[in-house]
Amino acid sequence: xxxxxxxxxxxxxxxxxxxxRRWVKTIAVLIVLSFLGLLICLQYGxxxxxxGTMLRLLAxxxxxxxxxxSPAVILWExxxxxxxxxxxxxxxLATVGVTLQALLRNPLADPYILGISSGAxxxxxxxxxxxxxxxxxxxxAIHLFAFIxxxxxxxxxxxxxxxxxxxxxxxxxxxxxxxxxxxxxxxLFITSLSDSTSAFRLFFWLxxxxxxxxxxxxxxxxxxxxxGLVVLFGEARHLNLLSLGEEPAKGxxxxxxxxxxxxxxxxxxxxxxxxxxxxxxxxVGMIVPHGVRMVLGPDHRLVLPxxxxxxxxxxxxxxxxARSLLAPTELPVGVITALYGGPFFIYLLMSxxxxxxx
Amino acid sequence: xxxxxxxxxxxFRYSDQWVLRDFSLEVHEGEILGIIxxxxxxxxxLLKLMAGLLYPQAGRLTLRGQDISTLDARALARQAAMxxxxxxxxxxxxxxEVVLMGRFVHQNGWGWESPEDLRIARAAIQVMDLxxxxxxxxxxxxxxxxxxxxxARALAQQAPILLLDExxxxxxxxxxxxxxxxxxRLNQDRGVTIVVxxxxxxxxxxxxxxxxxxxxxxxxxxxxxxxxxxxxNLGIVxxxxxxxxxxxxxxxxxxxxxxxxxVGGVFKNDTRTTLx
Numbered sequence: 001x002x003x004x005x006x007x008x009x010x011x012x013x014x015x016x017x018x019x020x021r022r023w024v025k026t027i028a029v030l031i032v033l034s035f036l037g038l039l040i041c042l043q044y045g046x047x048x049x050x051x052g053t054m055l056r057l058l059a060x061x062x063x064x065x066x067x068x069x070s071p072a073v074i075l076w077e078x079x080x081x082x083x084x085x086x087x088x089x090x091x092x093l094a095t096v097g098v099t100l101q102a103l104l105r106n107p108l109a110d111p112y113i114l115g116i117s118s119g120a121x122x123x124x125x126x127x128x129x130x131x132x133x134x135x136x137x138x139x140x141a142i143h144l145f146a147f148i149x150x151x152x153x154x155x156x157x158x159x160x161x162x163x164x165x166x167x168x169x170x171x172x173x174x175x176x177x178x179x180x181x182x183x184x185x186x187x188l189f190i191t192s193l194s195d196s197t198s199a200f201r202l203f204f205w206l207x208x209x210x211x212x213x214x215x216x217x218x219x220x221x222x223x224x225x226x227x228g229l230v231v232l233f234g235e236a237r238h239l240n241l242l243s244l245g246e247e248p249a250k251g252x253x254x255x256x257x258x259x260x261x262x263x264x265x266x267x268x269x270x271x272x273x274x275x276x277x278x279x280x281x282x283x284v285g286m287i288v289p290h291g292v293r294m295v296l297g298p299d300h301r302l303v304l305p306x307x308x309x310x311x312x313x314x315x316x317x318x319x320x321x322a323r324s325l326l327a328p329t330e331l332p333v334g335v336i337t338a339l340y341g342g343p344f345f346i347y348l349l350m351s352x353x354x355x356x357x358x
Numbered sequence: 359x360x361x362x363x364x365x366x367x368x369x370f371r372y373s374d375q376w377v378l379r380d381f382s383l384e385v386h387e388g389e390i391l392g393i394i395x396x397x398x399x400x401x402x403x404l405l406k407l408m409a410g411l412l413y414p415q416a417g418r419l420t421l422r423g424q425d426i427s428t429l430d431a432r433a434l435a436r437q438a439a440m441x442x443x444x445x446x447x448x449x450x451x452x453x454x455e456v457v458l459m460g461r462f463v464h465q466n467g468w469g470w471e472s473p474e475d476l477r478i479a480r481a482a483i484q485v486m487d488l489x490x491x492x493x494x495x496x497x498x499x500x501x502x503x504x505x506x507x508x509x510a511r512a513l514a515q516q517a518p519i520l521l522l523d524e525x526x527x528x529x530x531x532x533x534x535x536x537x538x539x540x541x542x543r544l545n546q547d548r549g550v551t552i553v554v555x556x557x558x559x560x561x562x563x564x565x566x567x568x569x570x571x572x573x574x575x576x577x578x579x580x581x582x583x584x585x586x587x588x589x590x591n592l593g594i595v596x597x598x599x600x601x602x603x604x605x606x607x608x609x610x611x612x613x614x615x616x617x618x619x620x621v622g623g624v625f626k627n628d629t630r631t632t633l634x
Contacts, residue, residue, distance in 0.1 A: 015454040015492060016454050017452075017476070237462070237465075240455075243449055244448075245446065248440075248442060251409055252463060252515070253432045253435030254431055293449065293450070297450065298450050299451075
């Protein structure tokens with residue numbers, strides 16, 4: 001290779017590619033924007049807390065309230081934990097979406113559409129129904145069952161769809177639809193076995209809601225989410241190769257089977273943890289990665305952390321809308337994401353078909 | 359002469375039909391070996407076996423003395439770079455990014471491309487005449503430009519063995535020539551061993567030192583282009599009459615199809631003839 005490497009090639013004329021400088025700049029900007037977005041969301045709820053008052057309260061100078069729950073309590077005990085939960089859930093769903101899209105080589109893959117979230121939900125519903133209730137270090141039987149449900153579904157989807165190496169988009173979506181239908185039937189079956197109160201709770205949870213978890217639960221979730229995200233970020237470059245297809249990736253030196261196991265395990269863990277606390281929240285894992293790729297390009301070293309930040313903020317905003325739109329009535333946040341995610345999905349599907357015909 | 363690949367009684371099948379049966383072959387270090395044969399004769403499977411992308415069900419396949427099933431993907435990719443026939447890049451990666459993926463096997467973990475990686479990728483891009491296209495996404499490229507990008511990626515991999523599956527299938531004549539000239543130069547200057555599957559018998563005749571003619575998953579014959587590319591051999595294997603003379607400059611065999619098509623015996627007792 002040296003033979004032609006010398007002929008007129010200047011080592012300093014670099015190729016246009018992702019550099020550390022660009023990575024740091026982009027992520028820094030996204031962190032600042034996310035932070036600002038969260039602060040703005042924090043103002044809204046049943047009652048708006050003005051920005052100045054909010055900052056004072058957050059800084060700790062508590063002006064004594066007269067009657068009812070003080071703004072400080074609302075802020076610290078209600079809004080902030082919920083906002084942080086939304087951020088963690090959104091970040092996880094978007095990251096899992098990015099990962100599945102690279103693994104399945106399909107930009108429309110999403111844990112919700114493919115039924116992986118439903119698998120986790122079925123697991124969680126089973127744990128609740130049969131009263132399996134042990135917990136250790138914030139990790140409960142519900143989490144474990146949700147994880148198993150997500151993992152089994154994911155591996156099932158992969159084997160149905162990946163037959164023969166390439167995955168036609170229709171096969172994948174069809175597999176998702178059918179798996180979703182089967183899992184929904186099973187969940188409904190379980191729901192119908194339980195009494196009306198818990199059936200209602202189950203039903204509300206299935207629509208996707210971010211009811212308060214409390215700081216202890218939040219911390220436990222944060223540990224799993226951060227661990228999961230870090231593991232997936234570590235596979236970023238591998239995902240670049242994997243998105244070319246398994247055989248080419250292997251030809252370039254990637255240990256495809258090992259990477260796939262890591263991805264299956266970690267994505268299932270994240271999906272399970274998130275579904276167990278927030279139910280079925282759709283489309284975040286599809287819309288966010290798509291937008292991020294459009295703006296930042298396809299390199300997963302940048303797309304993964306960016307999608308996590310954007311996804312977290314996105315869901316925090318969606319949840320704020322869900323809480324404020326018909327206040328004091330609360331909409332399930334899954335309804336909000338589905339209402340603008342669904343049309344977006346149809347748009348993507350149609351524009352894809354057009355570009356394939358053209 | 360050192361042996362790069364040694365295939366000993368190798369058999370391979372996808373499902374129930376054998377693609378290769380009791381196949382034996384040696385690939386010598388520093389040679390350009392052309393694999394030719396009709397559709398479905400097992401050319402691509404043979405190449406994928408050598409790349410470690412498929413594993414034989416029977417027989418032994420060694421790469422530089424090591425059983426290929428004992429090598430991991432990384433060790434294999436350092437030894438042999440593969441240029442697949444079909445390439446799909448789903449996300450909008452640019453030419454520069456695709457070529458840099460060839461450097462993966464020389465990098466560790468997360469992190470960024472070293473100046474060395476960039477220099478080598480850039481050189482590969484230059485050789486493949488892709489400089490004006492570095493910023494374009496792979497999806498925007500024509501078939502020939504894509505092919506050249508994938509070859510540049512294989513060059514950036516810097517493996518001592520290059521395996522190419524129909525590298526000139528989508529190329530115009532200028533780039534066909536350039537690719538074979540580049541392969542020959544890599545072979546002569548750097549001692550790169552090259553195994554190339556080709557449908558273009560004339561290019562194979564001109565640029566390969568040795569040819570392997572496959573027939574229904576078995577070796578029909580191997581030898582110099584002059585030994586392999588005879589009207590008799592091709593007539594039997596392809597079932598088609600050909601005219602053979604000499605290349606006016608190189609003196610290698612030149613294959614031409616006859617002006618009047620007579621598909622030797624193939625359609626004679628075929629019911630399809632009644633359709634015409």
